[in-house]
Amino acid sequence: MEKNNLDSLDTIFQDKVDREIKIEPKDYMPDAYRKTLIRQISQHAHSEIVGQLPEANWVTRAPNLRRKAVLLAKIQDEAGHGLYLYSAVETLGADREDTIDDLHEGRAKYSSIFNYPTLTWADMGMVGWLVDGAAIMNQVPLCRCSYGPYARAMVRVCKEESFHQRQGFEIVTQLAQGTPVQKEMAQEALNRWWWPALMMFGPNDADSTHTAQSMKWKIKRHTNDELRQMFVDATVPQAELIGLKIPDNDLKFNEETGHYDFGEIDWDEFWQVVKGYGPCNTERVSARKKAKEDGLWVREAANVYAEKRARRNKKVS
Numbered sequence: 001m002e003k004n005n006l007d008s009l010d011t012i013f014q015d016k017v018d019r020e021i022k023i024e025p026k027d028y029m030p031d032a033y034r035k036t037l038i039r040q041i042s043q044h045a046h047s048e049i050v051g052q053l054p055e056a057n058w059v060t061r062a063p064n065l066r067r068k069a070v071l072l073a074k075i076q077d078e079a080g081h082g083l084y085l086y087s088a089v090e091t092l093g094a095d096r097e098d099t100i101d102d103l104h105e106g107r108a109k110y111s112s113i114f115n116y117p118t119l120t121w122a123d124m125g126m127v128g129w130l131v132d133g134a135a136i137m138n139q140v141p142l143c144r145c146s147y148g149p150y151a152r153a154m155v156r157v158c159k160e161e162s163f164h165q166r167q168g169f170e171i172v173t174q175l176a177q178g179t180p181v182q183k184e185m186a187q188e189a190l191n192r193w194w195w196p197a198l199m200m201f202g203p204n205d206a207d208s209t210h211t212a213q214s215m216k217w218k219i220k221r222h223t224n225d226e227l228r229q230m231f232v233d234a235t236v237p238q239a240e241l242i243g244l245k246i247p248d249n250d251l252k253f254n255e256e257t258g259h260y261d262f263g264e265i266d267w268d269e270f271w272q273v274v275k276g277y278g279p280c281n282t283e284r285v286s287a288r289k290k291a292k293e294d295g296l297w298v299r300e301a302a303n304v305y306a307e308k309r310a311r312r313n314k315k316v317s
């Protein structure tokens, strides 16, 4: 396409975005916008799918039937979120299998948080309270993302994530109000999960490659640091309410700003985990590769059956 035509299409596109008109799959969009969405949405999908693994570790060890049923339902919800998101990626012309290969070959990222182990039952509480809590903080604004299919998928995802957050907070509250050993278990889990939860929001704004452009395109509605601050402000009073201590000696309410000041994140740890050297990176990717290999016969059988049905239907008509 000629450059002048492209420039005017880009202007019309940005004008639509500025006027809060959703961009739909068949609408014109700049290549870089499409690429950014494919990157973010596929990585988001991978996070939902890989994110099932740390909780799956506790399904057979949940302390009672109710907890087990709730945990199973939550993990199934995460699978559903992954599937909506892979479908949203397909509306952009990407091939779902290619994006999954990117994950398995280490070309695509997924949230750093899922590379930490879940060592005790209290970790199930922390995943719900903190990890789903952080996910909601990030995803509620994505319901207003400029790309229609992503925004619509997020509405349902957020409803389910808020149930997840509450079930996690319920687990943590019960432990915190239980025996001294249970309270200690909750505190120890909070000590391990707090900082990785803050890392979920991504690098500081000054080091974020994509934020400025994604804000202009209204894919992102808040910067990484804004969302992180909102999460800290919302979560600290919850910890106080149940008598747990956030493991940050620099944490202090700032009367002037009306927000909590907090300590420096260990960015070396963050980048190590993102680059594949976290405690569970190898285990997580191996589990996903194995699942794909184990499911091959099901996919083959389903394809053969679909072909057989199509042939039969053709004969009948």
Ligand code: FAQ
Pocket: 039, 040, 043, 044, 045, 047, 048, 051, 052, 078, 109, 110, 111, 112, 113, 127, 131, 132, 135, 138, 199, 200, 201, 202, 203, 207, 208, 209, 210, 211, 214, 224, 274
């Ligand atoms: N981990 O320039 P930015 C969930 C990468 S869902 C790993 O700031 P951007 C549900 C980033 O990709 C959780 N990598 O990037 C659940 C980029 O590298 P690239 C997932 C990270 O995209 C709960 C580079 O660093 N949620 O938890 C991380 O503007 C419980 C520079 O970063 C979403 O994916 C990280 N934490 O902002 C499931 C939400 N942070 O791609 C089971 C949608 C940054 O150029 C159990 N995504 N990087 O190679 C987003 O909102 C954004 O993509 C951000 C990053 C905010 C994650």
